[in-house]
Amino acid sequence: MPLGKDYAAQSCSLARTLELVGERWTLLIVRDAFYGVRRYNDFLVHLALPRAVLSARLRTLTENGVLETVRYQASPPRDEYQLTAKGRELWPAVHALAVWGEQHHGSEKGSRRDFLHAGCGTRLDQAGRCPACETGVPPEDVEMRPGPGADRAPADAVSRALLRPRMLLEPLPQPLNA
Amino acid sequence: MPLGKDYAAQSCSLARTLELVGERWTLLIVRDAFYGVRRYNDFLVHLALPRAVLSARLRTLTENGVLETVRYQASPPRDEYQLTAKGRELWPAVHALAVWGEQHHGSEKGSRRDFLHAGCGTRLDQAGRCPACETGVPPEDVEMRPGPGADRAPADAVSRALLRPRMLLEPLPQPLNA
DNA sequence: CCGCTGAATTCAATCACTGAACTCTTTGCT
DNA sequence: AGCAAAGAGTTCAGTGATTGAATTCAGCGG
Structure with a gap:
């Protein structure tokens, strides 16, 4: 969904992987998650990418089960993004x-x-x-x-x-x- | 070069890899090369991507030593694209x-x-x-x-x-x- | 009450991608 | 010789995505 059309040759699992994880910045976000980065602002500072792109990528990664949000404080509600088992793979x-x-x-x-x-x-x-x-x-x-x-x-x-x-x-x- | 700016966080080798290989279609072209696809028209038919994009990707992959062109007939000059050792890695x-x-x-x-x-x-x-x-x-x-x-x-x-x-x-x- | 922080969203400008049409060269057919 | 076809591109207008800056919004700290 993120990138207009889906790749043709969808008979290949690589194509479906790249649809999710092959957009600009996405794999760098995943890499940062392996490094221990979990918060919106830390991703922002480390990757120096536009906020709109970071929000969009975090959302699609979460929707697709690569990341999950974990509430780490309640009063101003703040979520961390952590890798799921699927993401860690x-x-x-x-x-x-x-x-x-x-x-x-x-x-x-x-x-x-x-x-x-x-x-x-x-x-x-x-x-x-x-x-x-x-x-x-x-x-x-x-x-x-x-x-x-x-x-x-x-x-x-x-x-x-x-x-x-x-x-x-x-x-x-x-x-x-x- | 291909994608406007270089990724920040260039202290990470993943970022430099993605600059070269992380654009849309690029890894699918490399995958096809592993599958034995070597000719412009075969990539075109298999991936159903715009010709302009295929030409651009083949050029940057060749310039960066992932693919190399091999002349397979002389009279109308025709080149195949094959993976180099670097590409096979x-x-x-x-x-x-x-x-x-x-x-x-x-x-x-x-x-x-x-x-x-x-x-x-x-x-x-x-x-x-x-x-x-x-x-x-x-x-x-x-x-x-x-x-x-x-x-x-x-x-x-x-x-x-x-x-x-x-x-x-x-x-x-x-x-x-x- | 005021300013600050973290997490966004909006917006205009830029850049890339798409799809169709076109070019160019050589070859095969008649 | 004349014509169509194949292979490998390039060009170009239209669309869609990315960028960077500015703005929003809620809650907190003093």
């Missing part, structure tokens, strides 16, 4: 795309962000598996830390909060200071 | 997205297309690995065959040609009859 795809980008368009200084199997400390391969343990690693067990190519002093508070090592899906500390 | 990402779509938006009749480890015949998991052999499977070793949910009598010749089991990256037979 996008991790292999998101990770594979990120790894491809790192390999082919990475900076010369090295990776910007590393994803490690928590507990064993090994970097994941493109398939999202731990080469040492020879198992797939769900996002809950992935530790993210800045790599040598990371920007050391980003302009926005969300990027700064993401600079310290953290587990995927772990919510950002609130409020965001420094 | 998108297979895990494309496959992961397709599997996600199959799981969450698949038809009730079952999968539309199955991807098997050729030689062992086991269906790949979401990470693109063969559960039986416990190895990753490169696209050259993947056999594609229609699943129970496939459309049995598609309207276009390319879809009909893709109905018989085939190896990924194997070029479509030319000319396309039936």
Whole structure:
């Protein structure tokens, strides 16, 4: 629905996936959700996208069961957006795309962000598996830390909060200071 | 370049990947290339997209080293578009997205297309690995065959040609009859 | 009462996509 | 030679989506 017509070749499941998740900004929102971003304003600050687009994307992701809203305070009603189980299953795809980008368009200084199997400390391969343990690693067990190519002093508070090592899906500390 | 501005948060390799591969139609073109589609007209027939968009996408994919043009006849000069090594490395990402779509938006009749480890015949998991052999499977070793949910009598010749089991990256037979 | 925050919506301008028509070159047919 | 067809595009007007700025709105803090 979001993008006018549906893709032809709808006999392919990739086409139906891209209808939902293939619009501009959508996968970056999902990626941020894996990073622990949950609030409207944090997405806004981190991605620097127009508010209208963010609202629209959050709505269609929620309507399609990728995100769900969770009330975190009642009096001025405020909702967080969290990944559902269905959304968390996008991790292999998101990770594979990120790894491809790192390999082919990475900076010369090295990776910007590393994803490690928590507990064993090994970097994941493109398939999202731990080469040492020879198992797939769900996002809950992935530790993210800045790599040598990371920007050391980003302009926005969300990027700064993401600079310290953290587990995927772990919510950002609130409020965001420094 | 293709989409006006570059994504902010360019410290993420996913963003740079999506700049290249995240536009409408682009990943479907790449998927078709894995399926063996190589010619302008075959992409056009299979995807039913505007010619202007197809030309633009093929150009940027070629300029960025995902596809390369290969002359297949000289007299009226005709080029095929083939995946480069860099392009073939998108297979895990494309496959992961397709599997996600199959799981969450698949038809009730079952999968539309199955991807098997050729030689062992086991269906790949979401990470693109063969559960039986416990190895990753490169696209050259993947056999594609229609699943129970496939459309049995598609309207276009390319879809009909893709109905018989085939190896990924194997070029479509030319000319396309039936 | 006033200003602030978080979460939006509205609006004009811009940009991209769509679909149809057109171009150009070579080849096959008569 | 003349004509139609195929393959691979380009051009162009109309539509739809995205952008960035401004505005709204509710509740809270002092």
